[in-house]
Amino acid sequence: MLRSECPEQNVLPMDDLVRLSQQGDRVAFRQLYQQHCGRVYAVCMRLLADRSKAEDACQEVFVKVWQQLSVFRGDSSFSTWLHSIASRTAIDLWRQDKLLRLATEELPEVAGAELGQSRELEQLILRLPHQARAVFVLFALEGYQHQEIAELLGIAEGSSKSQYHRARQLLREWLDEN
């Protein structure tokens, strides 16, 4: 798997980068972006299963972070705070995408080379049904509990669990076929 190759130029600690960014320092904010873009893009890509939408979502996350930096007080780590924004933004877009896809039946534009060494499993995750994929990504890869996922996606906790098992079943079957 390709690790994020976003160029890293940071010589300043994270806290300093956050403080400078809060003061409007765009150079510092770019370094924050470079350090975190890989993780943010990963959740966007896996939830939305579409490169173009994931790119838009990733940018949207950092626009929100830039706009909300003034209210970040450091009660949690910056990384945790940013990732919370990333997950919620990606889920919002996932929800919109779900409605749009029902209306248009568009096939997603599946990603390519950025999926890296675990490409096979990554591609299979992107093939999962819409809701099963979201539950799988949030539970297995992002560390959310089923109760949290149920609230985030607006489904019953039992549905989250059954979708997760469905996703695992499909992945096991598909891995055998390949």
Added chain:
Amino acid sequence: MKTEHELDVLIAGLASELKPARDLWPELEQRLTDPEAMTKKVVQLKPNRWLSVPFASAYVASAASVLFAVTLFWQPAAPVQPQVFNPQMLDAETAIVYSFEQAKAEQLASMKTVDPAYADWQQQLAQWQQAITLVQLALKYNPNEALLLKQLKQLYSQQQNYLQKVVQSGLV
């Protein structure tokens, strides 16, 4: 069938980070300057319906059809040259063009051999480029039109995906 344990091992091997296929910073920076730039419609010239989104879409479709026929008899031209980046012009359109052209230049630079199945890759790229040029023409009359910008990104993205397949075909 894979066991639950084998699947767990594979899942544990997935990276926590994925790298975007192109540099997203130039567009992002532009959005930081003007967060509404990607969505608001700023009409600097009198709108021309012949260069509106529906007509631009029709132009793109028509151009693709005509070019398909023309390229059957077309000799390969020189490789597509990346556009020169001018930081003074970093609007939404320029940011999109810059990031995709930069990624395309890297893809072209990494190209070694090409599988015979993709022998006409230059013609294929030229078709997308023609469509991109038409959308850019429409953007001159409807700057920052969100649908046109989206269309521009989709065309570049399709071109990028195709080029990626061409590059990978030479690595097998």
